[in-house]
Amino acid sequence: MRSIRIGSGAGYSGDRIEPAVELAERGDIQYLVFECLGERTVALAQQARMKDSDGGFDPLLEDRMREVLPICAVKGIKLVTNMGAANPLAAARKTAEIAKALGLSLKIAAVIGDDVLDACKDGDLPFMEIDGTMKQLGNRVLSANAYLGAAPMAEALSAGADVVITGRASDPALFLAPMIHAFGWAMDDWNLLGQGTVAGHLLECAGQVTGGYFADPGFKDVPGLARLGFPIGEVGEDGSLVITKVAGSGGAVTAATCKEQLLYEVHDPERYIQPDVIADFSQVKIEQLTPDRVRVSGGRGTARPETLKVSVGYIDGYIGEGQISYAGPGAVARGRLALEIVRERMRLTKVATSETRFELIGIDSLHGETLSVRAGDPYEVRVRVTGRTESLREAVRIGNEVETLYTNGPAAGGGVTKSARDVVAVASVLLPRALATPSVQFVEAAS
Template sequence: MVRLGAGAGFAGDRIDPAVELARHGELDYLVFECLGERTVAAGHARRLADPRAGYDPLLAARLRAVLPSCHGAGTTVVTNSGAANPEAAGECAVRVARELNLPSRVAVVTGDDVLDLVRKRDPLVWETGTRLSAIDEELISANAYLGAEPVAEAVAEGADVVLTGRVADPALYLGPLVHELGWDVGDYDLLGKATLVGHLLECAGQLTGGYFADPGTKPVPDPARLGFPFADVAADGTATLGKLAHTGGRLDPRTCGEQLLYEVDDPGAYVTPDVIADFSAVTFTSVGQDRVVARGATGRARPDELKVTLGFRGGWLGEGQLTYAGPRCLDRARLAADIVRERLVTVHGVAEEAIGIEYIGAGAAFRGLSDAADPVEVRLRVSARVPSAELATAIGWEVESLYTNGPAGGGGARSDAREIVAVRSCLVPREDVRPAVRVVS
């Protein structure tokens, strides 16, 4: 039996639930899943500005918080927080371990960076239907989704901390299971079962009531102290899911069912680098308070190609926001939007078709399908994708100028300007991608 705990479900996730698991969970492995497609592309943009950057900015804080307890319990940390710079992340982990005076063996998984490969092969880009060479935007990153094998190899090296870049989210959990339970990476039935475990745990608090809660219909106890889940996995792939008894949240067949379908297009063919998993016959059985047994996943042979996330420089996004309240607030917000739109076009030369206007509180989330006829307040948001930082800054500047140059009663101005990294996808042959494992301490 192997016990795996979910320490994070995204880059900005809370740290204290992972600390609780590290202290009280009696874990074999604590897994931090901190990487999305935009996250890794944005990491490459940071790395271009600073070669020492590109990994998860919260990596050091997470490790400082959990390593003492993990060291005492013999728990191995596995995380994709290496993002765009796993080697620098490995150096960070070594520094933290030394600060804490903890002897720690750190292993780094690389090989997901395939920028040179895609430039050479010129693959078809899914979103555009064209070859990569036909896209005018500057390509700054290309990361292939690696599978569980290099993670298992890193664990087999005796690592206390395993840092990866882009691997498939479930593979962070599958790798330790392959190593601990001695599974053959060609046993696709077992890999399908393990991929179910990884998929259920990868979003951490979503399995224990986060993003599930809806007052009145789906109550979640003590959500401010939401506990993250763990799974006890047997050699036959059967998994018992649970959470710590003293933490908030809920874990039952309903929360598991919702997470099962999260980001799954076809439950009968969930494609990963390790296996094409079949979740169509999965069942969840409650076996006690916050304890659920998951069964029924299977799998078939893995794909011959690996998905690659491509990152392109996409210009700059500027935005400004201002709130109007009281009688005729929507009319005043519309007048304000007209003023800002005209000035962005005539004074700053922004293309009108690049400007977006939203009236938050008056049906903006429904994208024109529904309108609030008489809202008591509305927040105007003006945004535009533009070619320069200077123009992006002008968006928020013009909105803020409404304080004394626009309709009555505006307040709470906010502005932002940031570089956009556009994300697209392609495939490359599996045999062209060569993962590597290096122990750095």
């Protein structure tokens, strides 16, 4: 029976690069997947694209490509990623430029069509998690990106792409696409697609399934976390799956790590809704074969939904924050007085907030553990005041009030920081799938 090995090179945008290099060099993989797109990441990337039309893709794309492309080119490893974020075409062009500069001859494909902002506005779709519709948000909307499925990525691979870069796509679909391409799975073979989705879901968060998120000292000890190895999925053409990692790398692949990841972000195990299939995890069986080798079976599926989930990014007000530290005898009392002063100042000056937090954080961040342990009360505390506002101007005022504690508050405060920023929130709508029309576009480096 034919099988492929898929390596998971990243579980989020800022993930480590070394484990992906290790997978490419020593993992004996045919596909390397970088899953780098969180729920808010596209909206933030859309903001970046508004400032620079050639921007809006993952900020680590260039670093990652320079590290892994030479290895992948030599070993014939295909790369699939959602590092395109809000601008997959620009990401593909940048990757082509990098390949050319490295003297590599590679076919680079962009999957476009996840940006469905116009279609969503035209339909005035209701939100799933909050009250209201998209039109009611007006110009606060930043982006609307549909979760695409595996089909266009598989199409790009079948057309000869060495690198496939997409924007918003279902996380498991990034891994499902190589399976569909390699094995020729039909897009209505629901049980195969369901089992492939199980594999993708286990691999999508990279180091989580090899013990990173699992670790809890004294209860669930995991060795070598500083050089954690990322997972490899050995997938057969019948959907069979073994999760493993590079021999000698840190971390662990156990039945328990896989069970925890299987349940991660799953609301209904019988109906894990994806753009390609509604997967059923309820009969999944997980078996430890040998150290760092776990067999996963029993995934099933039913027909895909007629709608696509769309992640809508929007501006949801502003956050202002100020912090200041107090240390030494009476630090806690001075910290509490500082909070009282700021609370009263915000009332007197009528800072307009819809939500506030006044808190003391920290025990030993200033003068170290030795001095702090000797004190009855914590030897040091950090005051933090935050508030949500409707304007940036009001948000700025919160940090300013904390800063005035330098000379107008309790003795010996120091280390003030303050910030004010907009809040990028996300909510979801459902869009008829016919209104999202993904396509594949091959790019070349500019002459």
